[in-house]
Amino acid sequence: MKTTTSATAGAIALALGLAGSAQAGTLEDVQARGVLNCVVSTGVAGFAYPDDAGKWHGFDVDFCRATAAAVLGDPEAIKAVTSTGKTRFTKLNAGEGDVLWRNTTITFSRDVGVKLRFHGVNYYDGQGFMVPKSLGISSAKELDGASVCIQTGTTTELNLADYFHSNGMKYEAVTIETNNEARQNYLAGRCDVYTTDASGLASTRSTFTDPENHVVLPEIISKEPLGPATRHGDDQWSDIVTWVLNATVTAEEKGVTSANVDDMMANSKDPEVLRLLGVEGNQGSELGLSADWAYNIIKSVGNYGEIFERNIGVNTPIGLARGLNALWTDGGLQYSPPFR
């Protein structure tokens, strides 16, 4: 029975080892691996999508690059771990991804029940409805009896149930796994309405051959603060993701862009800018990163405004205005705690 005993001992050791990888030390793991694994969506135009060469682009992917720039000094050292709405948290919690940048709504049950850490909001969104213009509908209140296409595993199906229930309306839910299949069902006329976050609607509409024939209804039926998430149990890694996001917002507020970051580093008189860029203070080493972590982000990916305008801004096919996502100084909600 000696073989058995040592086999059991080996098995237990292996179990402990496997368990260890899902806990603390994400920063060391990422640096040893040399690649940052980001959980992203399977494809949402403007937010996360691969080009014909297989390279990933988009608003969320740029934040993933910003994280890689801070942690590894190389914005290209990322790997996109694609996930559907249903699999994203499992992939993050199982350790397949280091961080989740995937238009994910922060909610109580996800924060507390699913055991995630959320690190601020990189896009303030709300759920809307898109219908073909030919239906002649101008308000979501006219949707009684409609067939509605929704993506499964999202907050949208709960908001939808609540909205129709509280307005005393009925509907047929056509629940589809991915954004792409939902889009096909909507275009084929399987449903009258497509509902998801307003940014997602704009993104999906931009991929239609006739975007002008579809309208987004004025009602926004929910608050959808979208933000990055990490696993419980690694405070250092949580801090890093939090301050990567804050660095991009602060940089925009202070006027630091990818074009002028070198100049600002040399000539700025603003102590906060100097602390941000690692000229003064030791904030980098306190995070466990190099002193120029934020410089790397801004130099390679840009500040919040640059990331927004490049991927989803008014001059892109998605055409989203800053709206709630303008800086607080411009009447929006984007507001970073100070670098102090």
Place this chain on the structure above:
Amino acid sequence: MAIASVENRSSIASLWRNKEARSVIVQIITVTVVFALVALALRNVAVNLEAIGKEFSFDFLTAPAAYDITFSPFLDYTSRDTHLIAAAVGILNTLLVAVCGIAFATLLGFTMGVLRLSGNWLISRMAYVFIEFTRNVPVLLHILLVHGIVVTTLPAPRNAIGIGDTMFVSNRGFYVPAPVFEDGAGIVGAVLVIAIVAAMGFRRWAKRMQDETGKIYPVFWICTGIVAGATAVAFLAAGMPLSWEVPALKGFNFKGGMALKPEFLALWLALSYYTSCFIAEIVRAGILAVSHGQTEAAHALGLRPNRTLQLVVIPQALRIIVPPLVSQYLNLTKNSSLAIAIGYMDVVATIGGISLMQTGKEVETMIIVLGVYLVFSLTISAFMNWFNRSIRLKER
């Protein structure tokens, strides 16, 4: 001591040379390793759940599900019901598509299997091409194909194809009038049940008469006559207590009547015709395995061809067909878990999908889903084993 240790060693060696003892040792080691691997996996789950502070509990089942499931033909479900009820809706939907799929796949499979053996060259070739094309393409693609055809080629509800203003075909479903039972319908139902019992009694009596006297009655036609005739008389006598609720276009969709939704239709058809191809091959093999001498012997005894098929060939073929048929039924049931691809709300889509997402209870919900499929599969196996025993060769 030296002698003892040599003896001891030689006794272990002789134990190993003993065939019986060796096989016991190997079995003990195998079982231990398997248990160790299972324990390792369970431990890993427990340690990881603990590491992120998750508790293993099924309490979430009593919380409101908060999402809607539109396709719920058996339960009256609303978003205020619990996750447990949502799971039940999903389980019933899985059961519905599995039962309908098995019935249709069996019918289609037996037909195709017989056609494949047809003496008509064109018919047997057509069956051959259909079977080979279908069973060599993954079932998920068949499901997406049928769903795509239904959704994209059929018209939207406002342009629905009407059949006599009572039935409508659209890409939101096939709508037919629903029967509405009025006062007195219960009497008709009771008469129907009594007629069926009477027909079964007649069948037994006819069989006994055949055994005793050799006289053969047209059992099928007389049974049909008893059931249909008695029900029709009761229906007329009770004043035709039945009306129809005709579907009508109201707003976005048809209201009233009964509807066959495209998601159910696509899953049902695709699973059925995919599985039927495997069943067809099993049926063909079963029939071919019955020696031609049996048919000739039956003909020599003066049995007509269809009675030869019914009394000689099919009973012997069934013994070969039934065991592999069970695997196909199990496959169909398990393949129905692909439903989520086209938005059919089965057990994987409800408790294993939306509930999982909303509660974050991956391990618990997956245990439920696994348990459901296990129970379904074991039930099918048990039933088919019973059926197999009832038709196997009875040696007297």
